Amino acid sequence: MNISMTRIQAILVKDYKEFSRNYAVSIMVLMPLILAFLYNQSGTSSINAYFLPINITFSMVTTYIQCCLIAEEKEKNTLRSLMLSPASLGDILIGKSLFVLIVTIVVLAMSIFLVGYTPANLFVLSIALILSAVFYIALGTLCGLFAKSIMEGSIIVLPVVFIFSFGPLALTLATAYPILKIAEWLPSTQLLLLADALEGKYSITDVIIPLITIIIWSLLSWFFTAIIYKKRMVD
């Protein structure tokens, strides 16, 4: 694939300018920060409580913003113009994703600080968070490719937000409804299980399984994203 750093940077800078002037979308970065602050003030100190703003960041910032950026490009026909330029599929997807990844990392760092969470193993958790961000960016791209407008994108993204943000909570009902055990394999649940394990005595399996699960989710979602992009962006 033909990839150019100049073109990736051009798309990244353009997305930053557009995002900073689009208050309807950029205001979403405040949601996890406010939530994290309120949780901190309420005195909760469980891993589940810490991870609510983190999972909200992934769904309402990473997925939602990426979805809106792609959907708006489609709605205003700018994505087609980009595709008719020398920018390759890789340049466009990496440029757009890199911007959302940077926003995600900043908001995650601030949310973790505001909620008062001090991870026992910051290095492993950071890797898991970045891998999760890669997955949620793919999910946002996928939602954006299916949407014809920002409005439609905002609706399409809702079930995704619900499933992936609140998926771990479904496990608490798994004894009554065994089907909900499937939620254990969601990347959000795996991230939570990993963080929980890191707080105590953990084996290598406790770290590897969640990481591999998140990697598989990421690879699969990017694979489908690339297919859908090629399919939907050619008439």
Place this chain on the structure above:
Amino acid sequence: MNTVIDVQHLKKTFNKETALQDVSFTIQKGEIFGFLGPSGSGKTTTIKILTAQTDKTAGSVLLFGQPASEMKQSQNRKRFGILTDNSGLYTRLSIEENLLLYSNLYQLPDSSVKEALDFVNLYADRKKKISQLSKGMIQRVTLARAIMHKPELLFLDEPTSALDPVNTQHIYNGLRKLNNMGTTIFLTTHDMGEAEILCDRVAFLHKGKIRAIGAPNDLKQEFGTDSITVELKNGTQEIIQNGSQDAEKLYQWMQANEVTRINTNEPTLGDIFMQITGSDLV
């Protein structure tokens, strides 16, 4: 002359609908070629196939001697520019920011932005946001974006639709300048006047088929009627056919000093289109 576009027996179907059928034409380097037809005749579909935005169903489509599908390659994208009625500009960004983005995508020096803006006479307005611009200005920005990398081939899809006469003239002047610099232009329009002003050759597209192709003057000769209209001092208009019998009539009127005006009955491209297809260009 080098052939820039070579289309042979092109066919395109969407599900069971035929959009293009047995379309064949060639365009030589430096030509302005008009693809004329009413809305829905297949003009935009042809541009989409030529620029690798959609695949053909059958036939051969070559650009610069390569299959159209090769136009997806980055280095080939630099060889053509495209202007559509959907501007595809970022409305929250300024004119300059939009062009700077494309200057970086084409990996051009920053000076290319000024050159392009000067070309469309918009340098003074470069800080204005796209959302603040009139339709005519947006069209000029889109033209600046399409030509900033100095493409060998320029596709124009209804370039002056919904523009006022002043802006239309700006666009025409710009296109002539580009053509004089050697750019080949493929123009689609349903405006016959535009085609007559700009095009070296035109093709009439109707319901996905080419009905006639040639230089506007050649088509006028081929499809024109062999007559003139004479206006007489008594207010009547007489149609005179070419030939000795009617020549005698004209001679007598002129001798009697009865003639006030003589008009040729040359058909417009619109008349020819209607004559060939039996339908109007709307």
